[in-house]
Amino acid sequence: xxxxxxxxxxxxxxxxxxxxxxxxxxxxxxxxxxxxxxxxxxxxxxxxxxxxxxxxxxxxxxxxxxxxxxxxxxxxxxxxxxxxxxxxxxxxxxxxxxxxxxxxxxxxxxxxxxxxxxxxxxxxxxxxxxxxxxxxxxxxxxxxxxxxxxxxxxxxxxxxxxxxxxxxxxxxxxxxxxxxxxxxxxxxxxxxxxxxxxxxxxxxxxxxxxxxxxxxxxxxxxxxxxxxxxxxxxxxxxxxxxxxxxxxxxxxxxxxxxxxxxxxxxxxxxxxxxxxxxxxxxxxxxxxxxxxxxxxxxxxxxxxxxxxxxxxxxxxxxxxxxxxxxxxxxxxxxxxxxxxxxxxxxxxxxxxxxxxxxxxxxxxxxxxxxxxxxxxxxxxxxxxxxxxxxxxxxxxxxxxxxxxxxxxxxxxxxxxxxxxxxxxxxxxxxxxxxxxxxxxxxxxxxxxxxxxxxxxxxxxxxxxxxxxxxxxxxxxxxxxxxxxxxxxxxxxxxxxxxxxxxxxxxxxxxxxxxxxxxxxxxxxxxxxxxxxxxxxxxxxxxxxxxxxxxxxxxxxxxxxx
Numbered sequence: 001x002x003x004x005x006x007x008x009x010x011x012x013x014x015x016x017x018x019x020x021x022x023x024x025x026x027x028x029x030x031x032x033x034x035x036x037x038x039x040x041x042x043x044x045x046x047x048x049x050x051x052x053x054x055x056x057x058x059x060x061x062x063x064x065x066x067x068x069x070x071x072x073x074x075x076x077x078x079x080x081x082x083x084x085x086x087x088x089x090x091x092x093x094x095x096x097x098x099x100x101x102x103x104x105x106x107x108x109x110x111x112x113x114x115x116x117x118x119x120x121x122x123x124x125x126x127x128x129x130x131x132x133x134x135x136x137x138x139x140x141x142x143x144x145x146x147x148x149x150x151x152x153x154x155x156x157x158x159x160x161x162x163x164x165x166x167x168x169x170x171x172x173x174x175x176x177x178x179x180x181x182x183x184x185x186x187x188x189x190x191x192x193x194x195x196x197x198x199x200x201x202x203x204x205x206x207x208x209x210x211x212x213x214x215x216x217x218x219x220x221x222x223x224x225x226x227x228x229x230x231x232x233x234x235x236x237x238x239x240x241x242x243x244x245x246x247x248x249x250x251x252x253x254x255x256x257x258x259x260x261x262x263x264x265x266x267x268x269x270x271x272x273x274x275x276x277x278x279x280x281x282x283x284x285x286x287x288x289x290x291x292x293x294x295x296x297x298x299x300x301x302x303x304x305x306x307x308x309x310x311x312x313x314x315x316x317x318x319x320x321x322x323x324x325x326x327x328x329x330x331x332x333x334x335x336x337x338x339x340x341x342x343x344x345x346x347x348x349x350x351x352x353x354x355x356x357x358x359x360x361x362x363x364x365x366x367x368x369x370x371x372x373x374x375x376x377x378x379x380x381x382x383x384x385x386x387x388x389x390x391x392x393x394x395x396x397x398x399x400x401x402x403x404x405x406x407x408x409x410x411x412x413x414x415x416x417x418x419x420x421x422x423x424x425x426x427x428x429x430x431x432x433x434x435x436x437x438x439x440x441x442x443x444x445x446x447x448x449x450x451x452x453x454x455x456x457x458x459x460x461x462x463x464x465x466x467x468x469x470x471x472x473x474x475x476x477x478x479x480x481x482x483x484x485x486x487x488x489x490x491x492x493x494x495x496x497x498x499x500x501x502x503x504x505x506x507x508x509x510x511x512x513x514x515x516x517x518x519x520x521x522x523x524x525x526x527x528x529x530x531x532x533x534x535x536x537x538x539x540x541x542x543x544x545x546x547x548x549x550x551x552x553x554x555x556x557x558x559x560x561x
Contacts, residue, residue, distance in 0.1 A: 030210050030226055032264040032310060033257065035337045036075045036196035037224040038082055039154040039214040040182070040255060041164070042068040042089045046099040048145040050107050050133065062103045066095040068149070071254035072214045073182070074196045074266060075155065076290065078300025080188025082153050082167065083286055084255035085271040087176030089151055089169055092275070096145040100133040103143065153184055155194070157334040158220035161187060170293040177271040177279040179289035180255075191300055192332050196257060197265040198297045199283040204235035208261040211245065211270065213253040220336055229258075237280040249273030302332045309338065317356040318345040 043065055050060040068091040073084030093116035101119065105112040108126055112119050118134055121127040133143035152164040165187040172180045187193070213225045227248060232240035239245045248256070250273050257266045258280065268286065272278035290297060309324035322345050328338040350357050536545035540557035550559050 030212070030259055030261075030264070031337050031341075032307065033074075033196045033259050033266060034212065034224050034226075035156060035194035035306065035335060037156050037212050037214055037218065037257065038073045038075055039070070039217055040073045040082065040084045040088050040151065041070045041154070042091075042149060042151045044068055044095040045148045045150060046095050046145055047148075048096070048099040048103050048143055050103045051142050051144070052107070053142075060103060060107050062099070062106070064095075064099045064102055066098050068093075068095070069254070070252050072212065072252065072256040072269075073153070074212075074257045074269075075193055076195055076198055076297040077295065078188070078191040078193050078195055078298070078302065080153070080165065080167070080184030080193050081170075081290075081293075081295050081297075082182040082184070083269070083290070084180050084182065085176060085269060085281070086173045086178045086180045087271055087276060088255045089149065089180050089182070090172050090176075092176070094135060095147055096135045099145055100130070100135075100143055104130050104133055151182055153182065154214075154217045155187075156214070156218040156224060156336055158336045158339070159334060160217060160219045164217070170295070171289060173289070176254075176276050177281050179269075179281060179286050181289055181293040181295060183295075192302050193300065194306070194332070194335065195297075195299050195303055197299070198286065199260065199263070199265045199267045200287065201284045202231075202235055202237070202267045202282045203260070206260050206262065206267060207231050207234035209267075210259040210261060211248060211253060211256050212259060213248055213251070213256045215252050218336075220339075223336070226259075237282065239278075239280075242278065245270065246273070246278055249278060302328060302335065305331060306335070306338055309341070312356075313341050313345060315355060316348075316353060318349045318351075318354045319356045321345045322349060 046064045046066060048062055048064070050062075052058040052060070069088045071084055071088035073082045073088070075082050095116075097116050097118060098114065101112045102114050104110070105114070110121060110126065112121075112130075119130070121130055129142050132138075132141050135145065137144060149169065151167045151169060153167045154160060154164040165184040167182040167184045170181040170183050172178065207230055209229045209231065211227045211229055213227065214222075215225055216222045218224065227244070229245060230240040232238055245253075249270065254271050254273055255269050258268045258270060259265070260267045266283065268280050268282040270278065270280055287297070305324065306328045309321050309328055312318075312321035312324060322342065325338050325342040325345060328335055329342065332338070348354055536559070537543065538545055538552040538555060538557055538559070541552060541555040543552060543555070545552060545559060551557065552559065
C-alpha cells in the first residue's frame with residue numbers, strides 16, 4: 001500500500017511539473033502585439049491665484065505640477081492614436097485641492113499637509129478662507145485655479161524618444177474603467193508607429209490570455225511584461241487568478257492590453273487597483289469610444305511588412321526572414337522586436353535549425369522491373385541496328401550523287417527554303433513582262449565557273465550586230481526606250497531594279513522550250529554571247545527552269561514535253 005501512495009504522489013508531482021508545458025499559451029503569440037504597447041504618464045499643471053481681501057486686496061499666484069497617474073496602453077493607428085483607461089489620465093484625486101493646500105500654507109504660514117485631502121484650521125477666519133479656497137469655484141471663493149492635464153506617451157522603441165511623445169485627450173469616460181482615447185501631437189506624422197491588432201468582441205471560447213504591462217518607460221532593456229491569465233468561465237469578464245491580476249494593477253497595469261493567445265489580438269484592457277474595483281473593458285466598448293472620437297483603428301505599412309516577416313521567422317525560415325525584417329527596420333529603424341528577431345535570424349541562418357536551408361526531399365521513385373533478357377542480346381541487337389543505318393546512309397548518298405550528275409527530276413535541283421535554285425544558271429533578274437516575278441525570291445542564281453563569266457563580274461556583254469528576234473531574250477542592257485508605253489524608263493547605263501522589267505523588252509514566249517544545247521538555237525533566234533545563260537520557262541506553269549534540268553522544279557512537268 002505505501003507503494004501505491006508513492007506512485008500517486010509521484011504522478012501528482014509530474015502533473016504539477018508538466019502543467020506549464022501543457023499550458024495553452026503558444027510561443028511567439030504575443031510578439032505580434034508587443035510592438036504596439038505604450039506606457040502612459042499623466043500630470044496636471046495647476047495655476048492657482050489666492051485672494052486676500054483683508055484691508056488692501058492682495059493676490060498670490062503659484063504654479064504646481066501634480067502627477068496624476070501612470071499606466072499602460074496600446075496604439076491603434078500608425079499616426080499615434082492610443083487607448084488606455086480613463087483612470088490613467090483622469091485621477092480620482094482633484095489637483096486643485098493639492099494646489100489650495102500648498103498656496104494657503106505658504107501665504108498664511110500655517111501647517112497644512114501637501115496632499116489631496118481637505119483640512120480644517122483652528123482659526124475660524126482662516127478655516128473659513130481655506131474652505132473657500134477648495135473647489136468648486138463660487139462667487140465667494142478665495143482661490144481661482146486653472147488646471148491643464150499633460151499626457152505623455154512612451155512607445156516601445158529603441159532608442160526611445162527623449163521625454164516621450166506629447167499627446168492630447170480626445171475623449172474620456174464617466175468611470176475609471178471607461179476607454180480614454182489619446183492622440184500624439186508629435187511623432188506620428190509619418191504614420192509609421194507600430195500598432196496592435198484589435199479584435200471586435202471577446203469571443204465565447206476565449207480563455208487563455210496574456211496581460212501586457214509596461215511598468216516603466218520602455219526601451220530595449222525595459223520590455224513589456226507579459227503575465228498569463230485565464231477567463232473563468234471562458235468568454236466572460238472575470239479572471240480566474242484575481243489576486244495575481246490585482247497585484248499587477250497595483251504595480252501600474254491599469255490600461256494594460258489583454259492578448260488572446262488563440263488569435264494574437266487585443267480583446268480589451270484591464271483597470272482598477274487601489275480603491276477602484278478590478279474590471280475588464282472589452283473590445284466592443286473600445287471601438288465605440290473610438291467611433292465617438294472620430295477614429296477608425298487600422299494597421300500601418302510597418303505592421304504589414306512586420307507580420308510578413310513574422311510568418312517566416314516563426315516557421316524557422318530564418319534565411320528568408322532576414323530581408324523582410326531588414327525592410328521593417330528600413331521603415332522604422334527603432335523597431336525593437338524586429339531588431340531582436342533580425343539578430344536571432346542572422347545567428348541561425350544556414351544552420352541545422354534553419355528550415356529554409358534544408359534540401360527539398362525528392363519523392364522516392366518506384367523501382368523499375370528488371371528485364372529477363374541477357375545483356376549480350378541487347379548489345380548484339382544494337383550492333384545490327386547500327387550496321388543497317390550505316391548501309392542505308394551509304395545507299396542514300398550514292399543515289400543522291402547519281403541524281404545530281406544526271407540532273408533528272410527534282411532530285412537534281414538544289415532546294416533551299418522551299419524554292420528550287422539552279423546552281424549553273426546566271427542570274428537573269430526579273431521576268432521581262434512589265435510585272436514583278438512571283439515569288440520574289442524565286443530567282444535563278446549563278447554559281448561556279450558560269451558565275452565568273454556573268455555580267456555582274458565581266459561587265460555588260462557586247463550586243464551582237466543585227467536585229468534580235470522577238471522571241472529571244474536580251475542578255476545585256478539595251479538602249480532605253482525614251483518613251484516606254486505604260487512603264488518606267490531607266491538610264492542606258494543602269495539595269496532596272498530587281499523585280500522590274502526592262503522597258504521595251506518583250507515577254508518570253510510561252511511555246512516550246514529552248515533546246516537543251518544553247519549553242520545551236522532554233523531558227524529565228526539570235527545567238528547569245530558566250531557565257532551568258534539562257535532563260536527557260538516551263539510550258540505547263542510558266543516558272544523558270546534551271547540550266548540543264550529535265551523537269552520543272554515547281555510542277556514536275558518534263559522540259560521536252
